[in-house]
Amino acid sequence: MLRILQAHDPCARFPVPKPHFENQGYLTMKISVKDAHALVCETLMRCNVRADNAASIATALVTAEASGQGGHGFRRVPAYSAQAKVGKVDGMISPIFEKPTPGVLRIDAQHGFAYPALDLMMDHLPDMARTQGIAIAAIHRSHHAGVMGLTVERLAEKGLAAMMFANAPAAMAAWGGRRPMFGTNPIAFGVPVGDAGDPIIIDLALSKVARGKIMAAKQKGVAIPDDWALDVDGNPTTDAIKAIDGTMIPAGGVKGAALAMMVELLAAGLTGAQFGHQSSSLFDDKGAPPALGQLIIAIDPKATGGVGVMDHLAYIANEIAAEEGVRLPGRRGKQARALAEAEGLEIEDDVMETISQIK
Incomplete structure (x- = not known):
């Protein structure tokens, strides 16, 4: 997985990008992954975001962009910057944690960005899961969690199966209603598949x-x-x-609406975070901090399936992939990141202009 974070130099200086060209009717320019990271990092640091936090956020946004998830990439920089400038999200704070039981990690993002809290989760949850067989991280007073498939992928690359749930500001009504109650409330799942290759990653919003x-x-x-x-x-x-x-239309009609309610109860109800209808928008700088929640479950497959579990998982992955026309989820994003690392990223002119004007 693409990880750009450099502890000794979190935000290397951003140089002038290459000339623009046209792609699908939009003027774009090419920028290397390293330069994109520096651009996002420097922009955030101008807006009251501490260097190490900016580096964590930049890694998440650039990796999302490189994966083909532009809605969670460069286009988030203006809103993130505006919110940090007015204090709707605290770019200077560090997340804190406690372990109320051996299998539970409780993280308070302290109204900061979600990505440093997720990095903190990665520092502790894998070892807890290996020791206990299963462990849970509950994050509250958090922010936008980005592409959650990238988070569960980090756990799967460490040999763990993982599920992640997050709530978001209200955008969907309960089935039969009109009032926005739940966010698009994504679910992500990752599992290692041994010799069958890269982990299987499933990531979907419930809208x-x-x-x-x-x-x-x-x-x-x-x-x-x-x-x-x-x-x-x-x-x-x-x-x-x-x-x-x-309001957003739920995926699968009433079933999607029910799943959105389930995620709301897991990610906000069980963590103590604000519910979606209580949270302010992630797209502007108005209102109080959104104070969202995320719940991550990590499972050691060897604890549940025994010593041969990786061969078992590899078998089913190979069986699925053997059928013509089938692609295991998660592989396309991985390939896109490899291509971006080799050839650079395309950034649309309007996005670059907006980011460059952020002071």
Whole structure:
């Protein structure tokens, strides 16, 4: 997995990017992964974010962008920066933790960014899971958790199966209602597959599409499909602005709405975080800190499946992948990151201009 964080030099200086060219109708420019990290890092540091926190955030955003998840990449920099400048998110704070029982890690992000809290989780949860067989991290007073598949992938690369749940500011109604109650509330799962190759990574939002895609459409000024969201009156809309003011359509109808409720109870109810309808937006600098929650479960497969478990997991991964047209989830993002590392990232001109104007 792409990890750029450098403890000795967290934010190396960002140089002038290469000339722009056109791709799919948008003017873009090419930028190396290293330079992209420096750009994000320097921008955040100008906005009251401590260097090590900025490096952690930049790693997450650039890795998301490199994975093809632009809604959780460069386009998050303006909102993150604006929120840090006004104190809606504390860029200078460090997360703190306690272990109330041997199998539970409780992290208080202290209204800071989620990524330093997730890094802290990675420092402790793997060893706890190996010792106990299973361990849980509960994070509260947190922020946007980004591409959660990247977090469970970090655990899977350490030989652990992992599930992650996160709540988000309200964007979906309970089934049959109109009032936004739950966020798009993503679920992520990762599992190592031994000799079958890279871990299987499943990452999905419980809305029909991730809300970041609608935000990206708003920033680009383009329409969205009419089956992504409803306006405030409960009608389908192709207007991204009306979609953000309205509600997202749940994936799978009533089943997706029920799963969103489940995640809300796991990620906010069990952690003590604010519920989605209590949380302020992640897209602007208005209101109090969102104080969101994340719950991560790590399992040692050898504890549950015995010494031959990796061969067992490799077998099913190979069986699935053997069928023509089937791709194991997580592999495409991994390939995209490798390509970005070799050839650089494309950043759209409007995004670069917006980021460069942040002071």
